[in-house]
Amino acid sequence: MSTDIASRVTKKVDIRNKRKLDGKGQFWLVFRYIALSILFVIAALPIYIMVINSVKGITGVTQSAAFIPPTKLDFSAWGPTWDQLKVPMGRTLFFVVQSSLISAVIGAINGFVFAKWRFKGSTAIFTTFLFGMFIPYQAIMIPLTQFNQWAGIGGSIYVLVFAHVVYGIPICTLIFRNYYAAIPNELIEAARVDGAGMVRIFRTIFLPLSIPGFVVVLIWQFTSAWNDFLFAIFLTGGSPDLAVATTALNFITGSGNQVYYGNNMTASLIVSIPTLLVYLFLGRYFLRGLLSGSLKG
Amino acid sequence: MKVKKNRVHSPWGGFFFVLPSILAMAVFVYGMIGYTVRESLTNRTNAWETEIKFVGLTNYRDLLVDPEFTHALSNLLKFTIVFMIGCLLSGLIMSLLLEKGIKGEGFFRSTYLYPMAISFIAMGTSWRWLMDSARDADATGLNYLLQKIGLGFLQSDWYTSEAGSMYAMALPAIWQMAGYVMALFLAGFRGIPDDLREAARVDGASEFKIYRHILFPQLSPTFLTVLIILGHISMKVFDLIFGIATKSYVTKVLAIYMWQVIFDFQNFAAGAAIAIVILLMIAVAVIPYLVYVNKTEEANK
Numbered sequence: 001m002s003t004d005i006a007s008r009v010t011k012k013v014d015i016r017n018k019r020k021l022d023g024k025g026q027f028w029l030v031f032r033y034i035a036l037s038i039l040f041v042i043a044a045l046p047i048y049i050m051v052i053n054s055v056k057g058i059t060g061v062t063q064s065a066a067f068i069p070p071t072k073l074d075f076s077a078w079g080p081t082w083d084q085l086k087v088p089m090g091r092t093l094f095f096v097v098q099s100s101l102i103s104a105v106i107g108a109i110n111g112f113v114f115a116k117w118r119f120k121g122s123t124a125i126f127t128t129f130l131f132g133m134f135i136p137y138q139a140i141m142i143p144l145t146q147f148n149q150w151a152g153i154g155g156s157i158y159v160l161v162f163a164h165v166v167y168g169i170p171i172c173t174l175i176f177r178n179y180y181a182a183i184p185n186e187l188i189e190a191a192r193v194d195g196a197g198m199v200r201i202f203r204t205i206f207l208p209l210s211i212p213g214f215v216v217v218l219i220w221q222f223t224s225a226w227n228d229f230l231f232a233i234f235l236t237g238g239s240p241d242l243a244v245a246t247t248a249l250n251f252i253t254g255s256g257n258q259v260y261y262g263n264n265m266t267a268s269l270i271v272s273i274p275t276l277l278v279y280l281f282l283g284r285y286f287l288r289g290l291l292s293g294s295l296k297g
Numbered sequence: 298m299k300v301k302k303n304r305v306h307s308p309w310g311g312f313f314f315v316l317p318s319i320l321a322m323a324v325f326v327y328g329m330i331g332y333t334v335r336e337s338l339t340n341r342t343n344a345w346e347t348e349i350k351f352v353g354l355t356n357y358r359d360l361l362v363d364p365e366f367t368h369a370l371s372n373l374l375k376f377t378i379v380f381m382i383g384c385l386l387s388g389l390i391m392s393l394l395l396e397k398g399i400k401g402e403g404f405f406r407s408t409y410l411y412p413m414a415i416s417f418i419a420m421g422t423s424w425r426w427l428m429d430s431a432r433d434a435d436a437t438g439l440n441y442l443l444q445k446i447g448l449g450f451l452q453s454d455w456y457t458s459e460a461g462s463m464y465a466m467a468l469p470a471i472w473q474m475a476g477y478v479m480a481l482f483l484a485g486f487r488g489i490p491d492d493l494r495e496a497a498r499v500d501g502a503s504e505f506k507i508y509r510h511i512l513f514p515q516l517s518p519t520f521l522t523v524l525i526i527l528g529h530i531s532m533k534v535f536d537l538i539f540g541i542a543t544k545s546y547v548t549k550v551l552a553i554y555m556w557q558v559i560f561d562f563q564n565f566a567a568g569a570a571i572a573i574v575i576l577l578m579i580a581v582a583v584i585p586y587l588v589y590v591n592k593t594e595e596a597n598k
Contacts, residue, residue, distance in 0.1 A: 008487040009406075009480050013398035032394050036405050039391060043408050046423035046472070047415075066426070066437060110315050117311035125319060127591045132326040134583045136533045138555050138572035140329035142336055142565060147329075166325045169318050198310055227416035229536040233556075246418045246536075253422045254543060261426060268419040279414035283407055286414060287480060294481055294522050 006288040047272075054078070054266040066261075077266040081252075085270055088248035092226060093274075095157050095244070099164035100221035103172045107217050108210060110169070111176020112202050116188060126177070133170040141234045148235065157242060159235040164225045172217050175292040179213040180206060212285070219282055220289030223275050245271045330576065337569035344563040356570040365554060366571070372463050373550040377531040379467035380474075384527050387471060388478025393508075395479070396486040406483075410476035417473070421540025424469040428455035428541070462547040470537055474530065478523055485519030486512065525586045529579045551575050 053066060057074040113119075114126045144163065148154035153162060183206065191201045229246040236242035243251065249271045253264040279286055340352045360366045391409055395402050412420065427438040432452045436444060440452040455465040489512060497507045535552035542548040544557055551571055559568035 005484040005488075009483045010403070011487065013396075013487060029399075032399060035390070036394050036399075036401075039387075039394075040405060040408050042472070043412065043476070046420055046427065046469075047411070049423050049426065050419075067442065106318060110318050113311035113315045117314075119308050119310075119312045122311065122315075123591060123595065125315070127587050128327075129318070129322055130587055131580075131583065132322055134529050134579055135326060135330070136552065136572065136575040136579060138533075138535075138552055138568075139333050139576040140325065141572070142559070142569055143329040143332040144325070147325075166321050169321060173318070223414055227414075227418075229416065229418050229539070246416050249416075250418050250540065253418075253425075264422045265426075268422040272415045272419045275414045275416070276411070279411055283410070287410065290410075290413060290477060291480060291484060294526060 005291045005294070006284065009287060009291070010284060050265045050269045050272075053262055054269045056262050058260060058262045077262045078270075081263055081266045081270060084252060085245070085248055085267060088243040089245045089271070089274075091157055091243070092245040095160045095164075096222055096225045099161045099168070099225055100218050102161070102165045103168040103221045104214050104217045106165070106169060107172025107176045108207070108213065109202075110173035111178075111180050111213075112206055114173060114177045115180035116183075116185070116206075117198050117202075126173070129170045129173055131170075132167065133174070137167065137230055137234075145235065155239070155242070157236075157244075160225070160228075160231060160244065163231045163235060164221065164228070167231075168221050168224075171220065171289075171292070175217050175220065175289060176210075176213050178292055179210070179216070183209060215282065216285045216288045216292070219278055219285050220292075223278060223286065223289075226275050333569045333572055337566055337573050339566050341566045342564045344565075352566075356566045357574075360567065360570055360574070365549070366551075368546075369549045369551050369554040370574075372548065373532070373534075375463040376467055376470070376534065376550060377528070379464050380470045380531050380534075381524070381527045383467055383471035384474050384478050385523060387475040388482055388523070391475065391479035392482035392486060396483055406476075406479070409479055412473040413477055416540075417469075417536035418540040420469065420473065421537070424472075425541050428465055428468070430454040430457045456542055456548055457545075459547060466538060466541070466548050469541065470531075470534065473537070474527065478527070481519055481523050481526075482516070485516045489515045521586070525582060528582055532575055532579050 049066065052069045054077060055073045055075060056070045056077075058077045058080070110129075114122055145154070148159045148162070153159050187205055188198075188201055191205060196204070226245060229250070232244050232247045233250075236244070236247065238247065240251075249267055252267045337356055338351050338353060339349050340346060340355075341349055342356075391405075395406060399405075429436075429438040429440065430453075431437055432440055433444070433449075436452065439455070443449055443451045453461065453465065456462045458465070493511055493515075494507055497511050502510075533552060534550055535556070538548050538550060538553055539556075544553060549557075551574065555568050555571040555575070558564045558571060
């Protein structure tokens with residue numbers, strides 16, 4: 001269960017071998033900290049470069065000094081970059097909020113049914129849903145574009161709302177199913193004895209308990225839709241009127257002018273800020289979503 | 298008190314509520330895959346083809362003798378091997394360093410995982426700069442750093458080299474996914490009851506033997522999960538490569554080639570065939586895995 005898996009990762013453990021904290025134990029402790037610190041430097045390096053080079057001005061990034069923080073902060077790359085990005089980022093926010101909310105509602109309903117209101121064949125159907133999580137979206141992209149034209153949403157930002165909702169069904173259902181599976185059946189039985197129907201049980205008992213589940217799904221859908229590039233580039237066909245954060249960023253940085261590294265780094269950082277903030281403040285929920293995708297522990 | 302007959306007591310009530318999603322999956326996942334298969338069997342190899350007819354497996358046969366396709370396929374396999382081994386090793390090492398608990402664990406764990414929250418397109422900017430191929434006096438990025446720490450002989454052309462491009466391309470991929478693998482392994486380690494370890498210690502087993510004979514065998518379901526997740530991500534890899542090298546020949550993989558075939562050449566039939574090849578490579582691993590997960594869940598009920 002996802003909730004279990006995530007709390008296992010974050011739980012405080014201390015199962016060191018206490019009998020052996022002698023010289024050898026000390027050595028291993030120091031060794032672990034050194035190794036962890038090296039890995040920390042590697043993990044942090046790409047974002048470090050982005051941050052320090054974004055405050056050196058548009059062309060102030062000299063090649064050999066790129067690893068060194070600037071002596072004085074120069075935010076001159078931020079203004080023009082933000083001007084290029086604000087409309088696409090606003091557009092992204094517009095569709096991401098909608099697709100995440102719709103996905104969460106669908107996920108909650110499906111998850112409840114697959115966890116607590118099973119019917120004959122529901123497990124098999126759930127498994128066929130899960131396959132949808134693994135498919136390469138290339139395999140549906142050609143008919144999907146044609147469908148969008150036919151449905152009249154081709155050429156509007158709603159193609160992305162639609163795509164993220166539909167192809168988010170498997171993961172959102174899975175997260176909620178795992179979440180609800182951890183809630184004891186006795187709650188349902190007690191309510192049933194009192195004459196409540198399943199819909200009412202869902203509404204009055206499960207929904208109020210679902211806040212963490214909703215946070216996990218909203219964060220997951222928000223992050224994956226915000227960072228999505230494949231749907232964006234296929235379904236909007238690179239049209240500037242429909243540019244979203246990632247495609248606009250790719251347009252800026254992909255034009256490949258090395259002189260403007262300050263500009264490119266700043267643009268990449270600006271586009272990353274929303275998801276980084278979410279990760280910073282709600283990382284635990286992000287971890288839960290991530291581990292739900294692994295199906296089991 | 299008399300138990301009231303439930304309004305929605307029917308065991309099929311639940312079915313009614315998931316029906317919209319079932320239909321959506323049926324149409325937009327399975328139906329559209331079917332449509333793509335069908336497309337891949339036609340002669341719609343350019344935008345102006347009006348007389349659509351079925352040509353059997355011709356498009357697939359053409360792919361087999363298309364040097365671009367075989368190049369992209371072999372690139373993808375090279376990438377997959379390095380990416381999977383690299384992620385497994387680095388994720389495993391991170392989790393081994395953390396799994397017994399250590400002060401500052403939360404900080405390290407969060408740092409190792411943050412790459413998962415950022416888009417490949419954004420990180421591509423940093424990595425493109427880090428893996429710049431200029432050397433010696435002109436060096437920037439990693440080549441510059443290598444010289445500074447006295448490893449100048451390790452300077453490389455990175456993703457622009459003919460032979461090593463895919464191995465270089467695996468670096469940012471490993472960087473991005475290793476934290477995820479770490480989290481999966483941490484969950485695995487911490488799902489093993491502490492008594493097992495304690496009992497072995499009381500019996501005088503060395504820490505190494507405990508890992509080798511007690512902990513690792515318990516992790517085999519985690520290993521399987523990690524392999525499936527990494528494998529399917531690798532087969533689909535697109536943003537990461539596009540963000541760093543766009544359509545560069547030396548780093549072309551199937552997903553990039555498919556995009557090129559559709560947008561640049563308007564060859565829908567071939568594009569569909571490539572997509573189906575990617576799908577099949579994923580399906581041969583994922584379908585047995587899903588069946589296995591389904592079975593173990595049924596057994597645990």
